[in-house]
Amino acid sequence: MxxxxxxxxxxxxxxxxxxxxxxxxxxxxxxxxxxxxxxxxxxxxxxxxxxxxxxxxxxxxxxxxxxxxxxxxxxxxxxxxxxxxxxxxxxxxxxxxxxxxxxxxxxxxxxxxxxxxxxxxxxxxxxxxxxxxxxxxxxxxxxxxxxxxxxxxxxxxxxxxxxxxxxxxxxxxxxxxxxxxxxxxxxxxxxxxxxxxxxxxxxxxxxxxxxxxxxxxxxxxxGLFKWQVRLVGDANHAGTTPMEMRNDAFIGLADFAHEISRILEENGGEHSRATIGTAQILPGSANTVPGMVEFSLDVRDTSEAILEELKNAFRKALSAIARRRKLKFEFDELSSIKxxxxxxxxxxxxxxxxxxxxxxxxxxxxxxxxxxxxxxxxxxxxxxxxxxxxxxxxxxxxxxxxxxxxxxxxxxxxxxxxxxxxxxxxx
Ligand SMILES: [Zn+2]
Known part of the structure; x- marks a missing residue:
């Protein structure tokens, strides 16, 4: 040619x-x-x-x-x-x-x-x-x-x-x-x-x-945003604390992980991705109710508007879960790329x-x-x-x-x- x-x-x-x-x-x-x-x-x-x-x-x-x-x-x-x-x-x-x-x-x-x-x-x-x-x-x-x-x-x-x-x-x-x-x-x-x-x-x-x-x-x-999220509950004895009296931080993470696909369906686009790539349960002993979980959230999309919408949706979901599970939540934004x-x-x-x-x-x-x-x-x-x-x-x-x-x-x-x-x- x-x-x-x-x-x-x-x-x-x-x-x-x-x-x-x-x-x-x-x-x-x-x-x-x-x-x-x-x-x-x-x-x-x-x-x-x-x-x-x-x-x-x-x-x-x-x-x-x-x-x-x-x-x-x-x-x-x-x-x-x-x-x-x-x-x-x-x-x-x-x-x-x-x-x-x-x-x-x-x-x-x-x-x-x-x-x-x-x-x-x-x-x-x-x-x-x-x-x-x-x-x-x-x-x-x-x-x-x-x-x-x-x-x-x-x-x-x-x-x-x-x-x-x-x-x-x-x-x-x-x-x-x-x-x-x-x-x-x-x-x-x-x-x-x-x-x-x-x-x-x-x-x-x-x-x-x-x-x-x-x-x-x-x-x-x-583009993407990366958060480091902490859900804070109360660390307590795994034998003596009744189930209904726990503030189990890990259950909050489990709830959140389950909501990811719903959030992407409702607020994301065709190319949206969200990943929890690291998670740490603290204090991290088999016979203690988790008092805190710290995890990463990596969210990506090709549209800036969708990324903004996903930010809001993830923040709302975390705050609703924290309320329901009697936890506190906080996060740091590690990076944000358009x-x-x-x-x-x-x-x-x-x-x-x-x-x-x-x-x-x-x-x-x-x-x-x-x-x-x-x-x-x-x-x-x-x-x-x-x-x-x-x-x-x-x-x-x-x-x-x-x-x-x-x-x-x-x-x-x-x-x-x-x-x-x-x-x-x-x-
Ligand atoms: Zn390369």
């Missing part, structure tokens, strides 16, 4: 994608018997991954750059006035959670790299710069999306004091790798210099795989290209957070999902079939070609 239009051959070489995935999946292994990857942000393995990527970028005759947040770029800057136009960015991240699989983030970076290699080799004239990016610490060793947050200009010095689970601060981790942490504050890209951001990522859920579809076109990324939409023009572009390529696709929300969420606050954003076999992710089991990876790569290339040849800015 693009071939005949341009008179130049721009083609993905899928064997190079396969080779890159294989090479990158060797970086961050701890032992022969453990299939997981351990490439957490600013560890030696993560830095080795970044060096590997810089080598690939140089090999492909792209301009290698790393910024103060440790983000890695590979750029194609066209000649003349086009060099000054806002850039198209494509990428994701190569850091991992502990005991990770091989594709989360990395697939988007490897496919982005191949798209740039293909475009570079074809000599297709570009109307604007094109950049591959791998953002630092998407997975959250230090609070998640540090690289994209710095790139978008949203960090302050206090961010550098954030600590990982072992008590090491982000500053310390960067220093130990020879990086100057304060330089992260200079990583912000000036406003108006990013035309658009495209990210390909594995779905990390079962929807595409179970429907037999090859790609997902993300319409929006869910949902964000993909750019409607990019969604349309992606859909047109998917149709032209004859791909089986669907429009869908993203239930997981991504760098794209951060980028969408400063530039038009589009996302492509590839199917996760069995819906598995954050696990060595995570996989996408080669055919589906190739389908995602072809779609990514088509949309990038459209963007980099379009002299009209999206921003």
């Amino acid at each position: 693009s071939d005949s239009r341009l008179g130049a051959e721009v083609k993905i070489d899928f064997s190079r994608i396969k080779r890159d995935i294989a090479e990158l999946s060797k970086i961050g292994r701890r032992s022969e018997v453990d299939p997981g990857l351990y490439r957490m942000a600013f560890t030696d393995a993560d830095m080795e991954g970044k060096r590997w990527l810089l080598n690939r970028i140089e090999e492909a005759d792209l301009l290698p750059v790393s910024d103060g947040a440790g983000n890695i770029f590979g750029k194609i800057i066209p000649e003349g006035p086009a060099a000054k136009k806002p850039s198209v960015l494509v990428g994701s991240h190569i850091d991992t959670v502990p005991c990770a699989g091989t594709l989360d983030g990395s697939l988007g970076v490897v496919i982005g790299l191949e798209c740039l290699r293909a475009i570079r080799a074809s000599g297709v004239p570009l109307a604007r710069p094109l950049e591959l990016v791998a953002f630092s610490d998407e997975e959250g060793r230090f609070g998640a999306m540090f690289g994209s947050e710095a790139f978008c200009g949203f960090i302050s010095p206090s961010r550098l004091r954030e600590r990982d689970l072992e008590g090491i601060s982000l500053s310390e981790a960067m220093l130990s790798q020879g990086l100057d942490p304060s330089a992260a504050l200079d990583a912000a890209r000036p406003r108006g210099t990013v035309d658009s951001y495209l990210e390909l990522h594995i779905e990390q859920g079962p929807v595409l795989d179970s429907a037999g579809e090859q790609v997902g076109i993300v319409e929006n990324i869910t 949902p964000i939409d993909a750019d409607a023009r990019l969604v349309e572009n992606l859909e047109d290209c998917a149709k032209n390529l004859g791909l089986r696709y669907r429009r869908m929300p993203s239930g997981a957070a991504h760098d794209a969420q951060m980028l969408a606050r400063i530039a038009p954003m589009g996302m492509i999902f590839t199917p996760s076999r069995g819906g598995r992710s954050h696990s060595p089991e995570e996989w996408t079939s080669w055919e589906d990876m190739e389908a995602g790569a072809r779609l990514c290339l088509e949309v990038l070609l459209k963007r980099v040849q379009d002299p009209k800015d999206l921003i």
Whole structure:
């Protein structure tokens, strides 16, 4: 398609994608018997991954750059006035959670790299710069999306004091790798210099795989709120306190857990999710009536209005249960992130290209957070999902079939070609 239009051959070489995935999946292994990857942000393995990527970028005759947040770029800057136009960015991240699989983030970076290699080799004239990016610490060793947050200009010095689970601060981790942490504050890209951001990522859920579809076109990324809730009753002897005279905090939690599906039905939408992921019964002895329960509540939706409605409904339900069970309740809001939409023009572009390529696709929300969420606050954003076999992710089991990876790569290339040849800015 693009071939005949341009008179130049721009083609993905899928064997190079396969080779890159294989090479990158060797970086961050701890032992022969453990299939997981351990490439957490600013560890030696993560830095080795970044060096590997810089080598690939140089090999492909792209301009290698790393910024103060440790983000890695590979750029194609066209000649003349086009060099000054806002850039198209494509990428994701190569850091991992502990005991990770091989594709989360990395697939988007490897496919982005191949798209740039293909475009570079074809000599297709570009109307604007094109950049591959791998953002630092998407997975959250230090609070998640540090690289994209710095790139978008949203960090302050206090961010550098954030600590990982072992008590090491982000500053310390960067220093130990020879990086100057304060330089992260200079990583912000000036406003108006990013035309658009495209990210390909594995779905990390079962929807595409179970429907037999090859790609997902993300319409929006869910927002969420996270509460830490405490129900307080009276701890008492399990033998001597009659049932009707108890203020049993655990029964309050049980009541609440049962109400979740009703609340989602009445106040939620099609994409609402609510999860109690942790719970602690106190004082925690078998022969004591629970005096307190502390639990997490994680609620997600793609609509800000629905999230607000769910907040009210959960608060009301907790207060009614507390009254009925003679408990007190309180909660802290640990985080609250607004949902964000993909750019409607990019969604349309992606859909047109998917149709032209004859791909089986669907429009869908993203239930997981991504760098794209951060980028969408400063530039038009589009996302492509590839199917996760069995819906598995954050696990060595995570996989996408080669055919589906190739389908995602072809779609990514088509949309990038459209963007980099379009002299009209999206921003
Ligand atoms: Zn990811």
